[in-house]
Amino acid sequence: MKTKDVQTTLSYYTHLFQRLGLDSPRLSAELILSKALQVSRLDILAGPQRSITSNEMHRIIKEMNRREKGEPVAYILGYKEFYGYDFFLDSSVLVPRPETESIVDQVLDLFPVDKQFEFADVCTGSGVLGIVIATKYRKCSGIGTDIFDSSLNIVKKNIVSHRVDERFLPVKASFAQCFRKNSLDLIVSNPPYLSFEQYKSLSREIKDFEPSEALIAGENGTEKLPELILQFAYSLKSGGYFFMEIDSSMRDYVFDLLKGDFGDLYNLVDVYKDFSAKDRVLAAKRL
Numbered sequence: 001m002k003t004k005d006v007q008t009t010l011s012y013y014t015h016l017f018q019r020l021g022l023d024s025p026r027l028s029a030e031l032i033l034s035k036a037l038q039v040s041r042l043d044i045l046a047g048p049q050r051s052i053t054s055n056e057m058h059r060i061i062k063e064m065n066r067r068e069k070g071e072p073v074a075y076i077l078g079y080k081e082f083y084g085y086d087f088f089l090d091s092s093v094l095v096p097r098p099e100t101e102s103i104v105d106q107v108l109d110l111f112p113v114d115k116q117f118e119f120a121d122v123c124t125g126s127g128v129l130g131i132v133i134a135t136k137y138r139k140c141s142g143i144g145t146d147i148f149d150s151s152l153n154i155v156k157k158n159i160v161s162h163r164v165d166e167r168f169l170p171v172k173a174s175f176a177q178c179f180r181k182n183s184l185d186l187i188v189s190n191p192p193y194l195s196f197e198q199y200k201s202l203s204r205e206i207k208d209f210e211p212s213e214a215l216i217a218g219e220n221g222t223e224k225l226p227e228l229i230l231q232f233a234y235s236l237k238s239g240g241y242f243f244m245e246i247d248s249s250m251r252d253y254v255f256d257l258l259k260g261d262f263g264d265l266y267n268l269v270d271v272y273k274d275f276s277a278k279d280r281v282l283a284a285k286r287l
Contacts, residue, residue, distance in 0.1 A: 007048035092150035127155035195221035
């Protein structure tokens with residue numbers, strides 16, 4: 001490509017990404033171009049006639065080629081915004097999504113910001129849930145668990161970046177198995193919850209690049225839930241809460257599970273909707 005200014009380069013890649021069926025083609029092109037030119041997105045929009053050198057074009061083509069292949073923009077940029085904060089990430093962790101912010105909304109509705117409490121972020125991934133909670137609640141302390149060293153390395157970077165390293169600790173552990181009995185006031189979690197069939201229907205941008213082990217829970221997608229909910233019950237104090245992201249198709253299953261098999265452990269069971277009005281956050285209070 002022989003384009004030599006921002007406007008023509010941006011137009012070229014926007015149309016290319018559109019033809020390829022990639023998500024948010026214009027925004028993707030703007031963000032990647034701003035990274036390659038080492039300027040802000042506002043600079044890109046304000047200076048469409050800015051000339052591009054041959055060295056800059058080499059960087060642009062290299063980064064744009066990654067997007068052409070379907071790689072998520074967040075991995076190309078090396079960060080993603082979540083609940084108004086930027087977080088480091090790479091392909092070892094899921095790209096944080098807006099619907100997961102619904103968990104933070106529910107926590108903020110439940111606890112006043114000056115409350116002191118202990119919490120856990122189970123299946124922490126890049127650490128976004130736990131770190132946002134630790135940032136919002138200056139008197140709380142928490143632990144983020146994950147089974148992958150690569151994920152925990154990302155969490156550590158984000159903990160330092162957001163200056164919560166004294167109050168939020170990353171721990172290598174499977175689900176909630178590292179917590180003392182009746183020790184937590186709150187648990188948040190975004191565990192794997194997709195079935196094999198649901199995973200097959202995802203876009204190639206997800207299937208080809210994001211870690212499948214953080215998405216697939218088994219043939220039905222519900223296989224991990226009973227063990228996880230039971231471990232939550234062990235770790236939570238009486239009156240403690242958990243908030244967990246689920247697929248909207250699980251609503252009836254989780255209600256039957258919590259009000260039936262685990263009816264002697266939890267009450268105030270509810271499912272909250274995300275910004276798209278889909279059932280997304282399972283909530284329950286420990287008896």
